[in-house]
Amino acid sequence: MSKALTGITGFDEITGGGLPRGRTTLLVGGPGSGKTIFALQFLVQGAKTGKEPGIFVAFEESSNRVVSNAEGFGWKLAQLQRKNLFFLDAQPKPDLVQAGDFDLGGMLAALETQISRMGTRRIVFDALDVVLALLPDAAAKRREIYRLHEWLLAHKLTAIITAKADADETNSITQQPFRFMQFMVDCAVMLNHSVAQGVSQRNLRVQKYRGSGFDEDEAPFLIGKNGLEAAAARLPDRIGANVSDERVSSGVARLDTMLGGGYFRGASVLITGSPGTAKTTLSGAFAAAACRRGERTLFVSFDSDCSEVVRNLASVGIGLQRYVKNGRLLMISARAITGSAETYLMHIKRLANEHEARCVVIDPVSAWSKFDNDLTAYSVAERLGDWAKSAGITLVCTRLLDQIFGPSEGSSPLQISTLADTWIHMNYLVQAGERNRGLSIVKSRGTAHSNQVRELILSDAGVTLADTYTAGGEVLMGTMRWEKERAESGEREVAEVAERLKHVRLDAEEAELEVRMKALQVELVAKQLEKALLARTTQRREGELSHGRTRIRELRGADTAKPRRK
């Protein structure tokens, strides 16, 4: 089935390509639900390409007002009006007198000349109910609707007929002729503007679409800078197309080490913690690191004003000011945006696209859940993550957790934690009269990561992480860590000194022994010498004695006798 693009982001995805070409679509909505903008955007889309010129038949508002109301959307209506877009003012004048039955034959005849002149392919009848209300009876209304429908089909025009619905009952059209019209047309779209808990929420729903599949659920939409934008609930199959091995720094060197090099590019990072656990600081560090790398970054703050965030982060050595100035960092205070979680999501998407952001920080994402029920908030969070991933945007969200100690799984009302690729939890540890910040990595998909709790220390020099001490199953931080550190270093010193002392003592003993050894050696030499001397003396004396005896014998003249041998 041939379809005509509407140019409405999201709606063309919901319907798989737009409205049925050559057929009629009924667009129903309450006051201020965006019918006219929807219809006009559809014409602009056709006129802009030059292939499908369009006619806007205005039954309610004058065309001048329609044009000036749409001026803010940047549709270049004046330019299009010269050739491919024609407005027909068909408002019944207030002083018009009605006397008896009438029909739309004159208008259709007039339109025919215009159609053949322009080669019109698209047409909008805005607020047909205004004219129908003038007709005297239901039969006449029905007849004119038929006439119009037949005429549209005969001219193969892709048409939108808009009609009002009761503000209270958007889904059931109480006016009889339109109920009948819903059966007649090939496509019916409902626009719904509701307020829940003081939050405005716009939804659209395709009620029927002959000959085509479509997303049947209500889809939120908003009227943005460029017209309508709808949130397509179904996701295109492009997730996973941008899986990257590239790492980006978290802005804290030690944390990068813990994560094995930083976050993955395109990952969704969740930072949870109780109030004041430096979630904003950690996300600010990430933003600053991204800007330092030269990546365009979007920082959405729900809690505080942008200048406050910048100032507060500057106090811990994270300078964002110059990046805001040079335009690399776009800081948005989400207080300026009002609406539902869907509205926020679409705003953030648009801002990120316009800014061409590669990194996005949302602080905190939990601000959403207060506006909506959990289901909506979860689906928004899911789509936020998917969108970031498909766009290759590294997303850092902070989230408030009420409980002070430890993230217990699944307790977070907005179960975004299961969607996050990396989950960092910050908590307080109250010990010995002080409160210290602890950081741990709860999970980090696809990366080896440290299982250690680290102490987060903020100073005017920046954010650093320190080892904690575990003693007796307790984690020590702050002063206690410092005391423990000091005590340990004292012990170490004592041990060192003792060692050295022992060393010296041993040296001394060794020296003493050596000295004694030397003395003994000297003594030994002396003894040896003495012994040698003794031997020599004895020898000489013996020699002298024998010589003396020989001499005596000679002198006595006695015969020589051989000395007896033993």
Next chain:
Amino acid sequence: MSRPATFKFRLYVAGETPNSARAKANLAALCRNHLTGRHEIEVVNVFLEPQRALADGVFMTPVLVKLAPLPVCKIIGTLSQTATVLQALGLEALSI
């Protein structure tokens, strides 16, 4: 009051469709009964002159335009509700 003014009418019709035919007949009868000898009627068939219908802002047919005397007034429909038509034309008093 001097001589009553002449009424100038322009009736836009969509060919010979039932509503238009009825309007033509009703207007003729009205003029015969109330404006004898002091009326002019121009009939414009929008099927034949669609450009004119577009320019004159005629979208619902039939429609009767009273061009004179001033003020100009427009009456849509078959003109079958005579009282309403006379009131709109300022002819109530005469109809008695």
